[in-house]
Amino acid sequence: MSLHDLFRQVMAIYEQEKREKLSKERRSFQLVTRAIPEALKTLPFLPPDRYMAKGSVGQGVWTDVPWVAVMDQEVTDSTQRGYYIVYLFSEDRRRLYLTLAQGVTETPRDEMERVKRDIRQLIPAEERVRTDDDIRLGESKRAKDYERSVAAYIAYSFDDLPSDEQLARDLKTMIGYYRQYVERTEPMAPPDFL
Template sequence: MSLRDLFRQVMAIYEEEKREKLSKERRAFQLVTKAIPEKIKTLPFVEPDRYIVKGSVGQGVWTDVPWVAVMDQKVTDSTQRGYYLVYLFSEDMRRLYLTLAQGVTETPRDEMERVKKEIRQRIPARGRVQTDSAIRLGQSKRAKEYERSVAAYVVYSFDNLPPDEQLVSDLKTMMDYYRQYVETERMRSIEPSLSDRAVVEHIHSYITAKGFYYTQEEVMNLILSLKTKPFVILCGISGTGKTKIAQWLAESVGATEDNGRFTLIPVRPDWNDGSDLLGYVDIKSDFKPGPLTNVITEAENHPDKPYFVVLDEMNLARVEHYFSDVLSVMESRRWENGRMVSSRLLPKETAGRDLFLPSNVYIIGTVNMDETTHPFSKKVLDRANTIEFNRVRLDHLDFLRSLPTVAPLSGGQEWFAAR
């Protein structure tokens, strides 16, 4: 029997069977505790030596919200604690939710909110996966507790339950998010997080080891500017290392061109609109993504890692012409449900899906002010932090001597995210 048919059977008979005494012989009991878990266990991405699959309709009496959970044994072996994937049936049996939720029995309220916020920051809210608080299971106390525990979910209705292909695809997507968060938490427990001062000291040491001279205050200024706004302009005379400080900062936290987390985009004087940066629809009506769109797509898939984009000599063209869409979206960024969100950057009709500006993308523009460049409008300057580099140390000769090697650290988004 298909997974879809198993879910539909539960939703069709559960309310009627609840009127009778709970018994292991009841069809609803058999479906939720045996048939559905066994079906899920047959899926290739549900590794039997790692995941526990368990369902429940209550103990002694029927529960208002039956469930089927998939638990990573590295995290928990009980739905009373930890976080896990769980199918939750609404009290009226009209809706089924595939959720990433937490145990409500043994999890303190503040801890539950912290974990929920972290999960939502890491999961891109797109497609069928939702990260808001609009889940509605019912009016009972247990239903309300379950609602508060949910960080992300996919909703299905009884009248329009999708086929197995979609159900399995959704479960795999949520399993990937679950696995990603588990691994992130595991690495966090192994590598203690650095303080803000330690981050500055590491980045400054890394840049110095490359033979470049910047004061620690200059490095700190750049980091704080990125924390407060995702767009920073580095201006000054040619040769002061504006591009290099951005490149070495990114590399010091593990963001390189090789892994796609550092991208250098040279700006051309003939850029008149956003198509060269964001992409365009060709004569065949196919969307051709631009370099910034490619970065955004990657950043959405890895929300726990920072992505850096350098617009080199960005005022060779008029910034307010080719960058206006991005500037407007930057202004729309706001906190909702514990995560940073923005207005739409590109619509589904153009890009094939709605494209937003994720909070882990940081844009650094380098500019020279001479007769070949354009001045900035107030609109641009209002949306950016600006740092000036005009100091040149001709007597700094440390690059001539042997310099220590400083390894990059695998820095997370929390090093640069606004708090």
């Protein structure tokens, strides 16, 4: 199944399934935690030795904002800290955002604001990629925390979700910005002299 179809399916069924008890057997759980990450891992610009894809619909109870993250393992292996690419589904499931964001659990607010500013300065003005604070995920505390963590994003709507080719191009663009930021900020490993 294509990325386009996987995302649309989550957007179409999540709200109904969320009314039931969270279970690994639910289709939304399967899509977000397995199918979408597996589809992302097949993209040639996401080598598995460097990038990890992981999704979540919540722990114990359904989250209002399901997500699928793509993390550079040299930067972070957890969505609770560091910065990474993450698809965020809005609470009403009408929008999907491809974002360059940060972990909200372990990142102090002042550091989050600094990193967000630094990333935004790196990204050139571009039609598809936005670097403002107009992202709208919903009204829950979690949605608001996620909105604050986003440095850049591309917004999609349920009614006008782009083709697989465009989704892949957009992700490749965001990965490019992610890499640029990583290369500018992460300390270089010392040379290995024998």
